[in-house]
Amino acid sequence: MTRHLAAALVAAIGLCAALPAPAGDDAALLEQARALFAPLPADAGTAQYPVTPERVRLGRMLFFESRIATDGIMSCAACHKPGMYFTDGLVKSIGNTGRPLPRNAPTVLNTALQFVQHYGGNRKTVEEQAQRALVSSLAYGNASYDAAMDRLKAIPGYAQAFAAAFPGQAQPVTAENFGLAVGAYERTLMTPAPFDRFLQGDTSALSTQARAGLKQFIETGCAGCHGGVVVGGQMYQKFGVVEPYWAATGSAPIDAGRYLDTKDAADTFLFKVPQLRNVAVTGPYFHDGSAATLAQAVKVMGRVQLGRKLADAEVADIIAFLESLTGTLPASLLEAPLLPPNAR
Amino acid sequence: MTRHLAAALVAAIGLCAALPAPAGDDAALLEQARALFAPLPADAGTAQYPVTPERVRLGRMLFFESRIATDGIMSCAACHKPGMYFTDGLVKSIGNTGRPLPRNAPTVLNTALQFVQHYGGNRKTVEEQAQRALVSSLAYGNASYDAAMDRLKAIPGYAQAFAAAFPGQAQPVTAENFGLAVGAYERTLMTPAPFDRFLQGDTSALSTQARAGLKQFIETGCAGCHGGVVVGGQMYQKFGVVEPYWAATGSAPIDAGRYLDTKDAADTFLFKVPQLRNVAVTGPYFHDGSAATLAQAVKVMGRVQLGRKLADAEVADIIAFLESLTGTLPASLLEAPLLPPNAR
Numbered sequence: 001m002t003r004h005l006a007a008a009l010v011a012a013i014g015l016c017a018a019l020p021a022p023a024g025d026d027a028a029l030l031e032q033a034r035a036l037f038a039p040l041p042a043d044a045g046t047a048q049y050p051v052t053p054e055r056v057r058l059g060r061m062l063f064f065e066s067r068i069a070t071d072g073i074m075s076c077a078a079c080h081k082p083g084m085y086f087t088d089g090l091v092k093s094i095g096n097t098g099r100p101l102p103r104n105a106p107t108v109l110n111t112a113l114q115f116v117q118h119y120g121g122n123r124k125t126v127e128e129q130a131q132r133a134l135v136s137s138l139a140y141g142n143a144s145y146d147a148a149m150d151r152l153k154a155i156p157g158y159a160q161a162f163a164a165a166f167p168g169q170a171q172p173v174t175a176e177n178f179g180l181a182v183g184a185y186e187r188t189l190m191t192p193a194p195f196d197r198f199l200q201g202d203t204s205a206l207s208t209q210a211r212a213g214l215k216q217f218i219e220t221g222c223a224g225c226h227g228g229v230v231v232g233g234q235m236y237q238k239f240g241v242v243e244p245y246w247a248a249t250g251s252a253p254i255d256a257g258r259y260l261d262t263k264d265a266a267d268t269f270l271f272k273v274p275q276l277r278n279v280a281v282t283g284p285y286f287h288d289g290s291a292a293t294l295a296q297a298v299k300v301m302g303r304v305q306l307g308r309k310l311a312d313a314e315v316a317d318i319i320a321f322l323e324s325l326t327g328t329l330p331a332s333l334l335e336a337p338l339l340p341p342n343a344r
Numbered sequence: 345m346t347r348h349l350a351a352a353l354v355a356a357i358g359l360c361a362a363l364p365a366p367a368g369d370d371a372a373l374l375e376q377a378r379a380l381f382a383p384l385p386a387d388a389g390t391a392q393y394p395v396t397p398e399r400v401r402l403g404r405m406l407f408f409e410s411r412i413a414t415d416g417i418m419s420c421a422a423c424h425k426p427g428m429y430f431t432d433g434l435v436k437s438i439g440n441t442g443r444p445l446p447r448n449a450p451t452v453l454n455t456a457l458q459f460v461q462h463y464g465g466n467r468k469t470v471e472e473q474a475q476r477a478l479v480s481s482l483a484y485g486n487a488s489y490d491a492a493m494d495r496l497k498a499i500p501g502y503a504q505a506f507a508a509a510f511p512g513q514a515q516p517v518t519a520e521n522f523g524l525a526v527g528a529y530e531r532t533l534m535t536p537a538p539f540d541r542f543l544q545g546d547t548s549a550l551s552t553q554a555r556a557g558l559k560q561f562i563e564t565g566c567a568g569c570h571g572g573v574v575v576g577g578q579m580y581q582k583f584g585v586v587e588p589y590w591a592a593t594g595s596a597p598i599d600a601g602r603y604l605d606t607k608d609a610a611d612t613f614l615f616k617v618p619q620l621r622n623v624a625v626t627g628p629y630f631h632d633g634s635a636a637t638l639a640q641a642v643k644v645m646g647r648v649q650l651g652r653k654l655a656d657a658e659v660a661d662i663i664a665f666l667e668s669l670t671g672t673l674p675a676s677l678l679e680a681p682l683l684p685p686n687a688r
Contacts, residue, residue, distance in 0.1 A: 066432065082680045084683050084685075094415065098415070282685075283688060293687065334682065335675055336426045336679075338673060341627065344627060
């Protein structure tokens with residue numbers, strides 16, 4: 001395609017008028033990338049799970065609310081700290097009354113766009129995840145949903161906030177609505193990144209090295225699993241495919257993955273392929289937090305999943321690409337909501 | 345004073361031009377209040393403890409930083425949550441690795457203006473409090489200041505932030521500078537409230553009931569200890585003066601107060617009189633969190649400190665006044681800072 005023709009096409013379509021049309025290698029890479037990935041939507045709301053302002057407002061409060069927990073300190077925000085890109089920076093998280101969790105806490109940013117939640121996929125939606133956390137002994141620790149709701153009902157300010165979020169319901173303070181509200185909030189936690197601008201046609205949004213890394217990422221085979229809008233999160237995959245992850249890393253104890261939830265031998269060592277948005281700022285890595293650095297993580301993935309011993313320069317390029325998935329956290333996502341005071 | 349004369353005086357002094365001069369009872373109450381209390385300053389910075397933007401920026405990051413703690417979850421913000429007016433809403437707080445703390449976590453809002461820190465007054469300044477928390481087994485849990493600083497030095501982003509906050513120092517990442525930075529941040533945590541507008545001359549900033557409560561607060565004798573800019577926090581006092589607090593409330597175990605720090609028998613049951621700013625939204629109350637509601641707290645104080653059995657209507661008036669001490673939390677105080685990522 002000549003540059004004149006390309007320019008004419010852009011003008012005719014009326015899109016990207018301010019952007020120079022990418023040419024040559026850049027155009028080919030962009031075309032390839034667009035076939036594999038997609039830019040973030042403004043939010044992850046759906047007809048079934050709408051992000052109404054009232055639900056999001058309530059869900060944001062509940063996300064930070066530690067008085068629902070039996071130990072009075074756990075909350076979504078305890079492991080998903082806004083200032084740490086909604087992670088806790090730990091190898092494995094610490095749960096209710098200080099008990100260790102079996103896996104690493106992934107970020108909740110953009111997570112609503114994954115096809116299931118949790119590494120084993122035992123939660124279908126962010127709504128289900130949030131609701132069931134209420135009665136998880138390692139999370140909120142309540143003996144029942146009723147017990148959890150009694151804690152919320154003891155705080156006067158929530159009755160009105162639930163009523164506003166779920167109008168027309170006689171008793172809106174329910175565990176299901178808790179899940180719907182927290183889920184609505186989480187569906188707004190989108191962090192557009194330089195890679196989105198690239199996908200929208202601005203190839204200069206990625207540095208030369210990041211573009212080389214993207215090419216490497218695709219050609220090495222990473223994008224075979226880490227594709228789609230959140231660069232992963234769309235399938236299960238065995239960890240590892242080519243050689244045993246456990247032998248390669250010495251990770252212990254051995255985690256049987258999805259098998260723990262399904263008890264189906266075919267699910268042994270299957271994990272949800274995690275999304276890679278914000279990966280550069282959300283270490284340590286893997287379900288077991290065994291990789292402290294992104295370089296380690298990329299090398300392990302190449303080896304056990306793809307049978308590739310990546311050279312340091314290839315790893316550096318891939319990391320440059322992965323850094324282009326780091327979004328900006330707007331002040332609105334960093335701001336804690338004011339919580340209703342205790343009864344007085 | 346005639347109203348004409350009062351108006352002439354206001355005009356002559358050139359102050360409060362937009363405010364009608366309070367007259368009669370309001371003027372007398374305002375005069376009385378101004379003798380006992382003072383409006384909040386813009387910040388609590390001093391020549392020795394300046395609130396430079398660089399120190400405040402670093403201190404705000406450190407306040408939220410859980411990677412300094414041996415359990416990876418404690419931080420200043422763990423017990424002093426912005427969305428809960430910098431408290432945790434618990435009777436007594438939960439410390440490092442889930443261990444219980446002996447006392448209730450007070451708010452850190454406006455706390456730099458108290459004459460000492462902690463209920464027993466064993467920390468002179470917010471700077472000392474923050475620094476020593478690094479090696480408290482119940483707080484950050486580090487074996488030494490060096491061990492704490494090693495944790496900070498492992499996070500690449502802090503070197504630059506310390507250098508900017510403490511220019512000209514060869515090794516600025518020190519425990520002392522940690523305290524100075526966190527203290528500088530805390531010295532900015534001021535929450536002006538309707539009562540400040542009242543003290544500045546706008547008597548309508550307090551409702552009729554709140555003004556009646558202020559009068560009651562003064563006449564009952566509360567202001568004898570709870571005076572000054574943060575309505576308390578300027579002296580020690582025995583708890584209780586008239587009858588034993590422990591017998592009156594059944595609180596257990598008995599807390600010997602400042603004696604625990606000084607081992608001086610004269611300090612038995614002495615506690616720092618806590619400030620009352622934001623008291624209406626920072627329950628439960630007292631060093632032991634024994635009072636769930638403000639009404640309970642006011643009644644207990646009247647009884648054991650002043651020998652007064654306050655009537656319900658008197659308590660309601662006092663609470664209306666105490667509610668006028670609730671400041672607005674600006675978005676800037678609710679926003680978590682973005683923390684530097686782990687080394688990668």
